[in-house]
Amino acid sequence: MVRKQPSATDMALIAAASERGAAATPTQLERWRAAGLLPGNEQHGAGQGRGSVSTAPPEAVDLVVWLGTHTRPGRRPGDLALEAFGAGLPIPEPTVRAAWIAASTDSHLDTPPEAEGAIDRSDRIAEIAQEVARKHSSKGALLPRRIRDIDRRITAAGISFSPPELGAFDRGTYDTEPYTSRDLLTTAVSTVLGGTSEGTEADLAAITRALVPTGAAVPVASMLEYRNDGPQLADINDGHGLALLPTGDVRHDVARVVTEAPLAHLRAAWHAVDDMHQWATALCDVVETELDELAAKRPSPDYPGLRQWFFGVMFGLNRILIRHTLLEPKPPTHARAGTAVMLLYLATGISRLRVMEPDSQFELLPELLPPFVYRLTELVAADPPASLRTPMPTYPET
Known part of the structure; x- marks a missing residue:
């Protein structure tokens, strides 16, 4: 040509x-x-009938x-x-x-036809999840070795993962079946394809307990397993059609978050991945150093690393982010963007919760969240997407 x-x-x-x-x-x-x-070159008239000229954008x-x-x-x-x-x-x-x-x-997951009945669609989701788990569950450990080693050292130092003041808030699990990486992948795929109709609160509790040391007190898992009079996660909404968690294919909700997000939020989420890796690695380093000090009989009045480690055990999120980082320390571009969207989706979900449950104790967020998640959450709250803005009241015409 x-x-x-x-x-x-x-x-x-x-x-x-x-x-x-x-x-x-x-x-x-x-x-x-x-x-x-x-971008293409910009065309401008040359003036006085002399045709046009092109210039490159700045x-x-x-x-x-x-x-x-x-x-x-x-x-x-x-x-x-x-x-x-x-x-x-x-x-x-x-x-x-x-x-x-x-x-x-974009993924290798099939999309169950929306036109099918609820039962047929659920069965198809289960088939897809089982097939993905069969192919990929052997590729990743449930917990990376570094996390397991730190947990063992904490126990060896005589520190309990279920102290009385914490155990009082955990009623204990009713699920006694062993949990595997295959179970985790099956639940993850089912939840992506079916939202809260497939990933239940009991499933979330099982994941949370599976990622902590055996016998650890996990209040947040207990809250998911024994709801008392609180609403299910699937039922939390703002009364205007916006729910905390989607009831269908989560990918549609993720695409909406990306579409609504200002470019500044997307760029902040991209850089938050670097922050997450630095935070997770630094936290492991600090905890290991503190355990060295304990082993050397050099006690300290404060153990900030161990304190954050126990927050991860108690509430789950920090633990999941550390696990994610250690399993893939140098993600390729596509995976990094996926992690960035996960963080933005999390920050947007917390902002949703602020709208739906405004009387909750959100002043505790700086203490409970990793700093990069908190910064991203504050960024979204300061400039919320359209779906998070409280609808303006309407008044009858006079």
Whole structure:
């Protein structure tokens, strides 16, 4: 195929990129534009009937430099869009959002037909979950070795995971079956495909207990298992059609969160993944150091690492995030974006809860949440998406 000669504007772009140490070709510019990574040149009238001239958008040089430096054979355009966006480059917004949605919702999971009856759909979800678990459950441990080693050292130091003041808030589990990584994956897939109609509070409690040391007191799991008079998670809503957790395919809800989120929230979530990895690794380091001090009979008046470790056991979230980090310390781009969306979804869910249960003790969040989750939660609360804004009251016409 005969290609037309590159425009003077494109040649100027290539020259400007070369001056900054990045190589690019006219063919690459065409491919980047076709993939939505680089905006097209802007056309302007030359005046006095002399036709038109083209100029490159102001951000084009920075994008060409970055793309010329980071493009490699086989790299997916969506991954390039995510990484460039995370680096602060002005990738066109439609491309950015499409890449985020693909990273957070694209998977090997089949989608059970919505037209089927509830029972047929539930059976199909169970089949898919069992098949995924059969293929992948052997690839990951229920708990990484580092977490298990720290737990063993805590017990060996004579520290109980079920002290009386904590055990008083845990009525004990009624599920005595052993829990495996296959069970965890089956529940996760079922919940993604069916929401609260497939992932029950008992399932959440089982996961929470499975990820803590044997015999540990877990008040949050007990709250899920024995509801008393409190509402089920599936029943918490704002009275205007917004529920805390979706009752159907969670991927639809995730896509809505990504679509509604300001770009600043997406970028903050991207960087929160780095913060999570630094936090989890640092916490393990601190706890191990504190245990060394205890073993050396050098007691300290305060043990901030162990305190945070016990928060993870008591409430589950910190523990899950540490596990996620240790199992995949260097996630590829697609997985990193998926983790970022998970954190944003979590922050948005906490903001939903603030709207639906405004009298709860949210002043405790800075103490209970990891700092990066709390910062993201505050960011969402300060600039909430449309679905979280309280509807304006309506008045009858006079």
